[in-house]
Amino acid sequence: MERANHQEGEAQGVRICDPPSESNPPADTLATSLSLLGNHMFPDPVERLGSTTVSRDDPANSSDVTAEEPSVDAEPPSNQLMKLETEDTETSESQPVVSAQPADRGTEDAAADNDQNDSGEFVVAMLAKAKLEEQGIGVKGRSSPLLEAGTQESPTFTSHRDEDVTADSWRQHRKHVFVLSEAGKPIYSRYGSEEALSSTMGVMMALVSFVQSSDNIIRSVYSEEHTVVFLQKGPLVLVCVSSSRQSEQQLRGELMYVYYQIISMLTQASISRIFEHKKNYDLRRLLAGSEKILDGLLNLVDSDPSFLLAAVHCLPLASSLRDSLSQILQKAITPNLVFSILIAKNQLLTIVQEKTVIEDTRLEPADVHLLLNLIGASSAFQAGEIWTPICLPLFNPDCYFYAYISYLDPPDCTVCLLLLSTDKEAFYAVAECKRKIEEAMETQNSLSLIAKAQSYSVSQVGVSDLRHFMYKPFDVPDNYRQLTQFTSPEMEAPYGSEEEKMRLLDLYRYMHSRIHSTSRPLKLIYHVAERETLLAWVTSKFELYTCFSPLVTKACAITAITKLLRWIKKEEDRLFIRYPPKYSTTPNPSKSSRGGKSDQQDSTDNGFLSLL
Amino acid sequence: MPDKMKRPDVKLVLLGDMNVGKTSLLHRYMERKFKETVSTVGGAFFLKQWGPYNISIWDTAGREQFHGLGSMYCRGAAAVILTYDVTNWQSLAELEERFLSLTDTANHDCIYAIVGNKADLTDPKAHLSRTSDGQPEDQTECEEERTEPQVLSACPTPPASPASLSGVMLHKQVTHEDAVALYGRILRYKGLDEKSSLPAEKVCFETSAKTGYNVDALFETMFDLVLPSILRKRHENQESPTVDLEDSQGAHSRKARIGCC
Known part of the structure; x- marks a missing residue:
């Protein structure tokens, strides 16, 4: 994630415009940061209008589109028209700024103007194409619109799927996420059904293609209230429409998670293969049933700072207990087992890794997040033992692992064991490992000890005025690359309610975006907000975000941070997985998940070829 | 101490399109209740x-995403429960198009059951739970939620026109006869003689995981039907242990233990 952001950041430098209040040179000291920031919580988005407008939605064009639409397809009801208008007003009312990666600004503007007449036609053509596809060309009976309507009536489809996409409440959602194929075919929408949104997605694809036609890549559109971020990954286009005031990089990072989650279910190789064979393939056929997993991911992204920090959160545990759990996992192995992960209350207890595999590559936090999300989203029937293929996209986007998931404490289902193997057929062998782990945990009474473990309160730190913090260390004691972790206390009063939690997270997101700003990264920010004071600090050894009561003084805050760092140092062994244990299952080299021959087989064997 | 790995004697697999209610059926049988489930x-x-x-039971995902795994789950199965949704003709068609070929890896004497779930949506008699311990509150709950008019249920929908689905009432798209006919085609596909195989009326069920209707009957009938297969397998094992998949898997893990400890 970090890497991706970085590359994008470089390219992005071209279009950056500093809001006036930020025009001073970078500052590393508290005092200057403070004076720069003042009491502004968020930079006014209107300031961004200063940047070059590459392409603007022309009202004449949009009326073209709406006028032509009925003749293209007389069948759909009027809400299709409304949607197009919605899209138009949303983007045109505030003179949106489309930022792209222009090679040359001056000619770009001219080119955009010249093309504007064409673009209206182009949009219509795009929409017409999308409609034709919808009307059943190459669509199997099962996914015909009528039948789809039928399935939606079944009680399993509740949630946001059947939301009215023409309603104001739909437009009011804080963050929309859409996934579409390059042919403009809807794949996923966070709210509302994809069918109802097919023309909206057509317009999105038209925007992407329009900018693409002049050898540019559309990156974002800013309007007064919304930020629209585009991400193109292979044959997929991901779009986020957000009013959350997050930075473009953060939103793009979240779209990456969505992309990775899709990859984790289908693998990158099979997605490209499918679209190579058939450009207008309806990927929802393969993702049907996975919407809840994507919904769950997006909810987690909004509510769990692990995603923002790209680090995993482990449950604080006495190091002796964590070690004994690790030893239990280390002893229960079978050939081709690569990761053994123990989870309680959706947080890591311990993770044991195969020696040779982990020498080869490291387990990325994002992959762990996807695994945790999968467990959360598939927990409905908890008595059974699940065996499912899953791809860890940052580990290797093209092959599957086979995940064994089982709860160790039914019916409570808080302690979950996850074993990853590279062998598709290893279910019974891996299930036997679980049996051993269960036995060992029984004799050591581990379950009741785990049940007592809980996250900590900030009061344990013993620093007055400190309300909350997030600490992510970079200095790992072990000499090999380790899973990035962070520690954070429970969010307590005044951040007890969901709204207040979200508000604090938004503040952290804002601090994070300032610290990691691509144009002007900062090392230290002291930010006096309305109801609290925040201090964020990045060094080569750690990244720290703290939240204080509003009356704290700067000197106080600095003393508090010194105390906090001392406390963390003291508690290190309890707060983090210090020395990630390893085992050796001496996997057959050809079976190794790194691009071996067998993997090729695995991905082709998964039924995709039969679909083509 | 939890008991050592209970070695499964026989394998039973639930197959069928997504959203037909495989997980709900099993959940109703194992946990005696109906619960919203997420896609497996x-x-x-x-x-x-x-x-x-x-008896080991594999509840499989109906999604196309996991299609390739189907034959693995079916390997060595003694019974396969092919599940469809009585209100969705396509779910029956999918059994033949997509799922039947997966059963090629099942035992040669595998028993096939055809199960139409969600019968409560079309059939008033499915509202009366036939489970031995059917909870009364379960029934009232479902009466409230699913009292659709039954006007159309007398005339089965022709397979080609799913248009009537757009109405509020869900009516039966798949009749018992359709299921029986599919059973006949499955026997032919497997090259089995209809006379020597189990009669259709014994293995074609209509169930409701929501009310519990026929669910116990389904699973218990299947368990009884696979018993001879268990006995035969035990007998065979004494002569040639290599035939058995579970056993060879066991050997695998025994080898592992030698390797690492």
Whole structure:
């Protein structure tokens, strides 16, 4: 994630415009940061209008589109028209700024103007194409619109799927996420059904293609209230429409998670293969049933700072207990087992890794997040033992692992064991490992000890005025690359309610975006907000975000941070997985998940070829 | 101490399109209740004690995403429960198009059951739970939620026109006769003689996981039907242990233990 952001950041430098209040040179000291920031919580988005407008939605064009639409397809009801208008007003009312990666600004503007007449036609053509596809060309009976309507009536489809996409409440959602194929075919929408949104997605694809036609890549559109971020990954286009005031990089990072989650279910190789064979393939056929997993991911992204920090959160545990759990996992192995992960209350207890595999590559936090999300989203029937293929996209986007998931404490289902193997057929062998782990945990009474473990309160730190913090260390004691972790206390009063939690997270997101700003990264920010004071600090050894009561003084805050760092140092062994244990299952080299021959087989064997 | 790995004696697999209610059926049978479930990922393994025998049940995902795994779950199966949704003709068609070929890896004497779930949506008699311990509150709850007019249920929908689905009432798209006909085609596909195989009326069920209607009957009938297969397998094992998949898997893990400890 970090890497991706970085590359994008470089390219992005071209279009950056500093809001006036930020025009001073970078500052590393508290005092200057403070004076720069003042009491502004968020930079006014209107300031961004200063940047070059590459392409603007022309009202004449949009009326073209709406006028032509009925003749293209007389069948759909009027809400299709409304949607197009919605899209138009949303983007045109505030003179949106489309930022792209222009090679040359001056000619770009001219080119955009010249093309504007064409673009209206182009949009219509795009929409017409999308409609034709919808009307059943190459669509199997099962996914015909009528039948789809039928399935939606079944009680399993509740949630946001059947939301009215023409309603104001739909437009009011804080963050929309859409996934579409390059042919403009809807794949996923966070709210509302994809069918109802097919023309909206057509317009999105038209925007992407329009900018693409002049050898540019559309990156974002800013309007007064919304930020629209585009991400193109292979044959997929991901779009986020957000009013959350997050930075473009953060939103793009979240779209990456969505992309990775899709990859984790289908693998990158099979997605490209499918679209190579058939450009207008309806990927929802393969993702049907996975919407809840994507919904769950997006909810987690909004509510769990692990995603923002790209680090995993482990449950604080006495190091002796964590070690004994690790030893239990280390002893229960079978050939081709690569990761053994123990989870309680959706947080890591311990993770044991195969020696040779982990020498080869490291387990990325994002992959762990996807695994945790999968467990959360598939927990409905908890008595059974699940065996499912899953791809860890940052580990290797093209092959599957086979995940064994089982709860160790039914019916409570808080302690979950996850074993990853590279062998598709290893279910019974891996299930036997679980049996051993269960036995060992029984004799050591581990379950009741785990049940007592809980996250900590900030009061344990013993620093007055400190309300909350997030600490992510970079200095790992072990000499090999380790899973990035962070520690954070429970969010307590005044951040007890969901709204207040979200508000604090938004503040952290804002601090994070300032610290990691691509144009002007900062090392230290002291930010006096309305109801609290925040201090964020990045060094080569750690990244720290703290939240204080509003009356704290700067000197106080600095003393508090010194105390906090001392406390963390003291508690290190309890707060983090210090020395990630390893085992050796001496996997057959050809079976190794790194691009071996067998993997090729695995991905082709998964039924995709039969679909083509 | 939890008991050592109970070695499953026989394997039973639930197959069928997504959203037909495979997980709900199993959940109704194992946990005696109906619960909203999420789409299954991969497959889920359950062990059911049936008399002196351990029956393993694989609840598989109906999604196309996991299609390739189907034949693995079916390997060595003694019984396959092919599940469809009585209100969705396509779900029956999918059994033949997509799922039947997966059963090629099942035992040669595998028993096939055809199960139409969600019968409560079309059939008033499915509202009366036939489970031995059907909870009364379960029934009232479902009466409230699913009292659709039954006007159309007398005339089965022709397979080609799913248009009537757009109405509020869900009516039966698949009749019992359709299921029986599919059973006949499955026997032919497997090259089995209809006379020597189990009669259709014994293995074609209509169930409701929501009310519990016929669910116990389904699973218990299947368990009884696979018993001979268990006995035969035990007998065969004494002569040639290599035939058995579970056993060879066991050997695999024994080898592992030698290797690492």
